[in-house]
Amino acid sequence: xxxxxxxYLGFNLAVTMAIWLLVNHSLAESSKSxxxxxxxxxxxxxxTIARNYLVGSRGKLLLDKxxxxxxxxxxTVDEISGRPIYVADSANTxxxxxxxxxxxxxRIATSAGKDEDLPTIVELANxxxxxxxxxxxxxxxxxxPASFATHVSSxxxxxxxxxxxIVKYGINLGSxxxxxxxxxxxxxxxxxxxKSNTHILLGGGRQYxxxxxxxxxxxxxxxxxxxxxxVIHSWEESNQLYPSDRVLGLFSEEHLPVKLRGEQDRSAExxxxxxxxxxxxxxxEVTLPAPMTCVKNSNFLNTPTLKEISQxxxxxxxxxxxxxxxxxxxxxxxxxxxxxxxxxxxxxELAQLIDAVAVALNYAEENPxxxxxxxxxxxxxxxxxxxxxxxxxxxxxxxxxxRLARIYTKEGGILAINYATSNFEAEEHTGAxxxxxxxxxxxxxxxxxxxxxxxxxxFMARYLELN
Amino acid sequence: xxxxxxxYLGFNLAVTMAIWLLVNHSLAESSKSxxxxxxxxxxxxxxTIARNYLVGSRGKLLLDKxxxxxxxxxxTVDEISGRPIYVADSANTxxxxxxxxxxxxxRIATSAGKDEDLPTIVELANxxxxxxxxxxxxxxxxxxPASFATHVSSxxxxxxxxxxxIVKYGINLGSxxxxxxxxxxxxxxxxxxxKSNTHILLGGGRQYxxxxxxxxxxxxxxxxxxxxxxVIHSWEESNQLYPSDRVLGLFSEEHLPVKLRGEQDRSAExxxxxxxxxxxxxxxEVTLPAPMTCVKNSNFLNTPTLKEISQxxxxxxxxxxxxxxxxxxxxxxxxxxxxxxxxxxxxxELAQLIDAVAVALNYAEENPxxxxxxxxxxxxxxxxxxxxxxxxxxxxxxxxxxRLARIYTKEGGILAINYATSNFEAEEHTGAxxxxxxxxxxxxxxxxxxxxxxxxxxFMARYLELN
Numbered sequence: 001x002x003x004x005x006x007x008y009l010g011f012n013l014a015v016t017m018a019i020w021l022l023v024n025h026s027l028a029e030s031s032k033s034x035x036x037x038x039x040x041x042x043x044x045x046x047x048t049i050a051r052n053y054l055v056g057s058r059g060k061l062l063l064d065k066x067x068x069x070x071x072x073x074x075x076t077v078d079e080i081s082g083r084p085i086y087v088a089d090s091a092n093t094x095x096x097x098x099x100x101x102x103x104x105x106x107r108i109a110t111s112a113g114k115d116e117d118l119p120t121i122v123e124l125a126n127x128x129x130x131x132x133x134x135x136x137x138x139x140x141x142x143x144x145p146a147s148f149a150t151h152v153s154s155x156x157x158x159x160x161x162x163x164x165x166i167v168k169y170g171i172n173l174g175s176x177x178x179x180x181x182x183x184x185x186x187x188x189x190x191x192x193x194x195k196s197n198t199h200i201l202l203g204g205g206r207q208y209x210x211x212x213x214x215x216x217x218x219x220x221x222x223x224x225x226x227x228x229x230x231v232i233h234s235w236e237e238s239n240q241l242y243p244s245d246r247v248l249g250l251f252s253e254e255h256l257p258v259k260l261r262g263e264q265d266r267s268a269e270x271x272x273x274x275x276x277x278x279x280x281x282x283x284x285e286v287t288l289p290a291p292m293t294c295v296k297n298s299n300f301l302n303t304p305t306l307k308e309i310s311q312x313x314x315x316x317x318x319x320x321x322x323x324x325x326x327x328x329x330x331x332x333x334x335x336x337x338x339x340x341x342x343x344x345x346x347x348x349e350l351a352q353l354i355d356a357v358a359v360a361l362n363y364a365e366e367n368p369x370x371x372x373x374x375x376x377x378x379x380x381x382x383x384x385x386x387x388x389x390x391x392x393x394x395x396x397x398x399x400x401x402x403r404l405a406r407i408y409t410k411e412g413g414i415l416a417i418n419y420a421t422s423n424f425e426a427e428e429h430t431g432a433x434x435x436x437x438x439x440x441x442x443x444x445x446x447x448x449x450x451x452x453x454x455x456x457x458x459f460m461a462r463y464l465e466l467n
Numbered sequence: 468x469x470x471x472x473x474x475y476l477g478f479n480l481a482v483t484m485a486i487w488l489l490v491n492h493s494l495a496e497s498s499k500s501x502x503x504x505x506x507x508x509x510x511x512x513x514x515t516i517a518r519n520y521l522v523g524s525r526g527k528l529l530l531d532k533x534x535x536x537x538x539x540x541x542x543t544v545d546e547i548s549g550r551p552i553y554v555a556d557s558a559n560t561x562x563x564x565x566x567x568x569x570x571x572x573x574r575i576a577t578s579a580g581k582d583e584d585l586p587t588i589v590e591l592a593n594x595x596x597x598x599x600x601x602x603x604x605x606x607x608x609x610x611x612p613a614s615f616a617t618h619v620s621s622x623x624x625x626x627x628x629x630x631x632x633i634v635k636y637g638i639n640l641g642s643x644x645x646x647x648x649x650x651x652x653x654x655x656x657x658x659x660x661x662k663s664n665t666h667i668l669l670g671g672g673r674q675y676x677x678x679x680x681x682x683x684x685x686x687x688x689x690x691x692x693x694x695x696x697x698v699i700h701s702w703e704e705s706n707q708l709y710p711s712d713r714v715l716g717l718f719s720e721e722h723l724p725v726k727l728r729g730e731q732d733r734s735a736e737x738x739x740x741x742x743x744x745x746x747x748x749x750x751x752e753v754t755l756p757a758p759m760t761c762v763k764n765s766n767f768l769n770t771p772t773l774k775e776i777s778q779x780x781x782x783x784x785x786x787x788x789x790x791x792x793x794x795x796x797x798x799x800x801x802x803x804x805x806x807x808x809x810x811x812x813x814x815x816e817l818a819q820l821i822d823a824v825a826v827a828l829n830y831a832e833e834n835p836x837x838x839x840x841x842x843x844x845x846x847x848x849x850x851x852x853x854x855x856x857x858x859x860x861x862x863x864x865x866x867x868x869x870r871l872a873r874i875y876t877k878e879g880g881i882l883a884i885n886y887a888t889s890n891f892e893a894e895e896h897t898g899a900x901x902x903x904x905x906x907x908x909x910x911x912x913x914x915x916x917x918x919x920x921x922x923x924x925x926f927m928a929r930y931l932e933l934n
Contacts, residue, residue, distance in 0.1 A: 069916035384898030401868035420887035431851030
């Protein structure tokens with residue numbers, strides 16, 4: 001009898017242990033999350049500019065303290081020939097990050113040449129039961145966020161009104177005729193987002209949701225409500241959300257305003273040449289733009305910060321969720337302000353990114369099975385140039401081509417930044433590899449210190465066991 | 468007796484073990500070496516340009532395969548005010564690497580303002596019995612190599628003839644009056660190198676050694692012979708060296724020729740504007756420079772490669788040496804070719820750097836107590852810009868300010884590179900943080916992924932136990 005009792009006791013104990021192991025193993029497996037933070041156009045110059053301005057050249061940004069650092073090679077192909085293209089746009093780079101596939105400029109999660117839909121990490125994570133979220137300071141329909149949850153041949157097809165003969169500034173920018181629903185496509189970006197399984201969509205771009213959808217009497221906004229999204233239009237409304245709500249938050253008609261700008265909204269300016277200097281570069285005189293300070297953008301008003309919307313996203317994604325989540329957070333206007341030659345704007349948006357990274361790291365502190373990667377999609381035009389030329393001894397005007405901004409720093413220096421990739425209204429992207437930062441999970445996952453941009457998708461998918 | 472015998476046996480054994488431990492410990496300690504490889508002006512754009520050209524955008528350079536990667540913040544101060552300066556030159560950055568101290572532009576291992584001599588890693592290593600070597604493709608008297616073994620207030624004081632009223636192109640570039648021997652100084656760079664304890668000095672710059680020294684009837688070359696250097700003037704002569712020789716190798720009057728150049732020695736060129744476009748940027752037409760190929764520089768001739776002189780340096784440094792060594796290897800003309808807007812030249816010199824890194828890594832394979840760090844001193848002007856503009860749909864001429872080079876790549880692309888930091892004869896440096904690569908010793912030494920440039924001195928000094 002004693003043996004028998006012991007047998008049952010032992011058997012019960014074994015069964016209990018097996019169940020405990022099973023439960024804990026499945027819990028441990030399912031609680032993994034990934035937060036990918038993208039600084040659009042955030043290259044080493046942008047990071048150094050922000051460091052010099054925000055914490056001083058001898059200070060450290062939060063990014064500098066992250067335990068993992070790598071670079072990613074940005075790859076782009078020509079739509080027709082498939083040949084390498086050495087400078088990317090935010091559509092093809094976000095596609096690489098979201099799908100692991102190299103495509104051509106302008107494409108949103110579709111393949112170059114063949115125009116096939118490429119499964120995104122958001123879709124794959126949704127299919128495995130993870131919650132997913134997309135947070136951005138741009139329109140939620142802009143290239144970077146769109147590439148994580150929609151498929152369309154051109155980034156410009158943001159609403160049902162912009163599918164055929166897309167026109168900006170009177171210029172035809174192509175079409176997405178193949179993506180029309182009547183042609184068997186998925187429709188515009190706003191329509192696809194409205195119907196997506198994404199749990200959280202926060203950003204700007206309300207205007208793209210108020211257009212009536214193709215083959216429907218409803219706007220994308222109405223479709224989003226039908227799909228189960230709670231829609232909010234201001235940060236105040238976020239107080240009334242239920243923690244279980246799926247949320248589409250549209251906090252602006254277009255991109256969200258930026259936090260910082262140059263005094264009197266100054267951007268980089270052309271050095272002013274005297275009459276003689278117009279005749280010959282080495283004659284006459286050239287007056288550089290006066291130094292400026294960065295000030296708060298008075299238009300920011302009640303705009304939520306990237307930190308606030310990131311916190312909201314994590315709150316909603318984690319409520320009563322035992323499976324984990326995938327969240328993409330983008331600080332979009334580091335790039336947009338660089339296109340506009342506005343260094344203060346880029347600095348403020350890089351500060352916003354850092355605040356969002358802090359939110360992510362805080363979450364990971366409590367939830368150690370959280371992989372955090374911070375990267376950029378492509379490098380950009382801004383360059384730190386000498387405020388006093390290396391050749392200032394020569395008795396001729398020595399100055400930069402392109403536009404120049406000179407910013408007073410808190411540590412008493414003058415930070416000179418040139419924008420000299422284009423004579424056009426907007427600067428170009430550039431083509432160097434981009435930085436990648438990671439938390440300690442990136443270290444323990446043994447990620448390599450050099451990767452291709454598409455590898456970032458692979459590492460995230462591997463971590464979430466999506467394959 | 469038995470007890471006694473056992474006692475002696477035990478005692479002998481203990482003494483033998485103690486000696487064995489002592490010898491092995493001291494051997495292990497003394498065989499440590501450091502190889503610091505500097506790519507002058509080698510930033511992420513230069514590395515990406517070289518990758519795209521040499522191995523294709525999907526390929527990997529040897530640098531990409533190194534297990535350690537970090538960035539270093541470059542710091543510079545104003546000579547008078549001590550305020551931060553955001554763009555460095557090769558003198559103050561090499562001083563940071565060689566001495567761990569932040570100084571002002573143009574200074575060679577001397578302090579800003581106070582003009583005090585700062586001990587260099589070469590001097591500290593010499594004092595501890597390590598052999599030391601300096602290898603460069605520039606004049607051995609140029610800013611980077613000079614900062615490792617000499618002390619002078621201006622980089623231009625390369626020979627006894629350039630100490631008072633230094634004039635280049637008719638322009639006065641200051642003086643080193645305080646460094647004159649008659650004023651208690653150490654004299655010019657070539658004089659100091661000739662008298663240094665450095666074991667190996669290989670590079671160009673013969674012209675700076677053929678001038679009679681101050682307060683002497685002898686040239687720096689004659690002084691070097693007196694100091695025990697074997698002097699060679701061509702690579703052929705290296706065959707006649709004894710392995711025990713201390714070597715001063717001067718393979719050119721000035722900097723060594725570069726390996727690659729643009730066909731017909733083309734550099735980046737200004738886009739050609741039509742008459743109408745001269746009147747207004749958005750009128751008329753602009754013709755971009757035709758694409759070019761990179762070809763071997765016919766002037767390279769019998770110049771030794773950086774690989775060859777690095778191998779020679781290691782051979783001489785390690786012969787009958789049980790203590791280890793410090794070696795600095797510089798690929799100098801990545802920078803010089805970028806100043807001259809010659810991307811093919813920079814690519815060829817980055818390829819030379821990679822070959823030298825391979826030599827260092829091979830050595831470390833056999834001698835695992837070898838810390839290898841590869842870094843740059845500052846970022847530079849070259850930017851990869853889109854060959855086809857992001858705004859090419861707009862019916863106006865969209866082109867880059869500054870100069871543009873378009874290079875055919877082997878993988879069938881066109882790599883467009885602009886140089887747009889200066890309207891002067893030479894481009895400026897730029898101010899972003901620089902890459903740092905390391906071998907597995909850097910990983911096991913737990914070096915941080917973000918550092919200040921001066922920390923590199925500290926890590927090397929710590930590894931060699933110089934403090």
